[in-house]
Amino acid sequence: MTTEADSFPRRHARTQRFTLGAPRAFTVAPDGSRVAFLRSGSGTDRANSLWVLDLADGTERPAADPGTLLQGAREELSAEERARRERSREGGAGIVGYATDGALELASFALSGRLFTAELRAGTTRELRVPGPVVDPRPSPDGRHVAYVSRGGLRVVGAEGEGDRALAEPESAGIGYGLAEFVAAEEMARSRGFWWSPRSDRLLVARVDDTPVQQWWISDPARPDREPNRIGYPAAGTPNADVRLFVVGLDGERTEVAWDRSRYPYLARVHWSEAGAPLILVQARDQRSQLYLAVDPETGATRMVHADEDPTWLELFAGVPCWSPSGQLVRIADEGGARVLAVGERPLTSAQLHIRAVLDVGADDVLVSASAGTEAPAPEIGEVHVYRVNELGVERLSQEPGVHTAVRAGGVTVLVSAALDRPGARVQVLRDGKVTSTVRSYAEDPGLSPRVTLTEGGARQIPCAVLMPRDYHGDTPLPVLLDPYGGPHGQRVVAAHNAHLTSQWFADQGFAVIVADGRGTPGRSPGWEKEIRDDLAAVVVQDQVDALHALAGRYPLDLDRVAIRGWSFGGYLAALAVLRRPDVFHAAVVGAPVTDLRLYDTHYQERYLGLPDERPEVYRRNSVIDDEGLVDPAEPHRPMMVVHGLADDNVVVAHSLRLSSALLAAGRPHEVLPLSGVTHMTPQETVAENLLRLQLDFLRRSLPPATRS
Structure with a gap:
């Protein structure tokens, strides 16, 4: 019998969705002798250690343990480090990131704003006493130096702790060196702000001036004695940070990299390897044109290697651009x-x-x-x-x-594989195509196997996952819960066991759960992704409706009892669904939704809708708070539960507050659940656990009763 302590919501929250204890962040030595990676000590331990797998004998050994290094002290994070973790959706603790030299001999990492290095072959660690708080330390390729960011400046220290000095310091408030600006980290998947030369004699360093960016305030109403947190947030149509790039020598001499920043303000990618000159990818603000530029590190001059144009938008990809050998x-x-x-x-x-x-x-x-x-x-x-x-x-x-x-490196490939029929991911080490080792996972077994069918629905062959209760063997129609993300960069219909655990838990409460990846989601074709341009709201809602109706012909679905739940883009989609199609959807859980699209960031929102001042009608028809369904007296009012973290600095709580105000003005009853101190990630155990229970309670209360035949 399942007890409250080992229930799925409790275990799902305590294990951070069964990710704790799983190995990740692999680096292979160029000689194929070792693999470094991160892993916490158990399926409920948040603190990651740095590990090394010796491929000669297949043994794993810890290279750095945060508990030992901090001697039991509580981990303290700087504001910069907290922001970096929020941008990367990092919910772990301890060593959450590391960098190595070119030979995988030396690793560096930050703990509580302090700088540590680990000799990966010897298995020894040391702290380098430098000014803190330290952010994103990275060894030079030759292992002789470590560069790091502290208080807005880029500094360098010898690998033995000698000669610490500043290479670039902020000239005034609002300026910083060596860290990615908000939209680069949040939307471009560029988390770094400096890059070593392959010869270890200089670096490329981003200079970010946030002065032009409008200032917002994130407060915690539950703690009125605390000063609000001030952030720079470049909302759609407002100024971005001014980003420049410099070549900086170890003596502090610097040369600015020149390109047409007025035409191409976004520094999207930086690559520097032995195979060629430094390479950067810069984008126009409308993201319809971009340049691949080779940099002369002596003069800072650039030459165009390639140019791309697209009438809709240009996507950014991991691992490119780069040079081949x-x-x-x-x-x-x-x-x-x-x-x-x-x-x-x-x-x-x-x-x-x-x-x-x-x-x-x-x-x-x-x-x-x-x-x-x-x-x-x-x-x-x-x-x-x-x-x-x-x-x-x-x-x-x-x-x-x-x-x-x-x-992959040195003839060794680390293959990470998830499948539908087993929990977690299997990590195999291959040499010459043959498995020579595996990396152990300490992640907990969920104790739940999804009863999921991957299929396609509707004329557009929308990818879908259908989940039925594990104890359901009849043909009695079931109430339906749509559980999508449904938007850009968020594929949910995947052939992986753990991706469907929460959906299965809801299914086991008596629902037929449908996850549909309509137009705009990744993984199918460029045209599929780009069909949402200018018409984001209508397209994504229609595809959910089409998938539901197509599947109703093949599964026992009660179309008189249909709910939808979602978070972030999924929350936006859930709100749209009950407002625009109350004939189809009867209740919605709306989590951290983007409701006023003018309040979301430049790089994301302008990609799909353009500039709000130039296209106000496009923003109006795609924003939830301007939706005609709010005030149409002919439309039925569907129950809506709005959930939002008050500390969210990505989708700020103003989105949900404006939605609630619009619903109230329209006379629409709804529920609002504010989460004090919670960001966009909801990593807190009790919050994550009870959110599932509260959503279930709302759905049971809000859906119409079953129709008796």
Whole structure:
């Protein structure tokens, strides 16, 4: 019998969705002798340690333990470190990130704002006494120095702790060196702000001036004695941070990198390797054009290597741009309706593959992750595989159905594989295509296996996951819960066990749960993603309706009792669903929704809708608070539960407060659940646990009773 202490909501929250204890952040030595990675000590331990796997004998050993290094003291985080973790959705503790030298001999990391290094071969650690709080320390490729950020400046210290000095210091308030600005970290997946040269003699350093950015205040009403937190938030249509790039020598001499920043203000990617000159990717504000520029580190001058244009928008991808060992540009491009890998000017893949990321570039191949493309011989719903690509063709490395990624160096590949039929992810180490080692996971078994069917629904063949109660074996129609994210960069229909655990828990409470990845979600084709341009709201709601109605012909769904729940974009979608289609949806849990699209950030919102001052009607028809369904007296009023963290600095609570005000003005009853001290992640155990229970209670109260035949 399940007790309250070991119930799914409690365990799901305590284990951070069963991710604690799982190995991650792998780095392979270039000589193929070792693999470094992070892992906490158990499935309920938040504090990660740094580990090393010796491939000669397959043994794992800890290289750095935060408990020992901090001697039991509580971990203290600076504001900069908290912001970095929020941007990367990092809910762990201890060593949450590390960097290494080129040989994987020396690693550096920050703990409680202090700088530590670990000698990975010897297994020893030391603290380097430097001015703090330390953020994002990174060894030079030769292992002789460590660069780090402290109080807005970039500093460097010898690997033995000698010669600490500033390389670049802020000239005034609002200026900082070496960290990514808000939109780069939140929307461009660029978390770094400095890059070592391959010869370890200088660095590329981003200078961020937040002075132009409007200032917002994030307060905690439950603690009126505390001063609000001031943040710079570049909302749609408002000024961004001014970002420049400098070549900085170890003597502090610096040279600015020159490009047309007025036309291309976004510094999206930086790459510096032995294979070529420093390479940067810069984007126009409308994200319809971008330049690949090679940098002369002596003068700061740039030359164009390649230019991209797209009438809708240009997507950014992991692992590119970069140089191949032969000096050719490696990039991912949308060409001919497909997302392809290009080396030089030649595409090496076709519409049979939808390229997701470049994982490694070798002397004779490129390692990529990809989904089945529009011209694939058979659909592979929710699957992502690892492929080797070269001019001779394509070879798939991952074989079993599932979601796979990899890290590779020195002839060694670390393959991380999730599948529908087993919990967590399996980590295998391959040499010459053969498994030589595995990396242990300490993650807890969820004790719950999803009863999930991956399928397609409707004329557009919308990818769907359908989950039924595990004890359901009849044909009595069930109330329906749609459980989508449903928007850009958020694929939910995946061939992975743990991705469906929460949906299965709701199913076991008596629902048929549907997860639908409509237009705008990733993994299918460029055209599928870009159909939401200018018409975000209408498209995503229609695809949820189409998927539901298509599946009702194949599953016992009670269409008189349909609810929807979602968080972030999913919360936006849930609110739209009950306001615009109350004929279909009867209740909604609206979590951390973006309701006034003018209040979300520049790089994200302008990609889909343009500038609000130039296109006010586009913003109006896509914003929830301006929705005609709020005030239409002919439309039925559907119950809505609005949930939001008061400390959220990504989707600020103003979104939910404005929605509540609009609902109140329209005479629409609704519930608001404010979460004190909670950000966009909701990492707190009791909050995460009780949120599931409160949502279930709301759904049971709010859906109409079953119709008796």
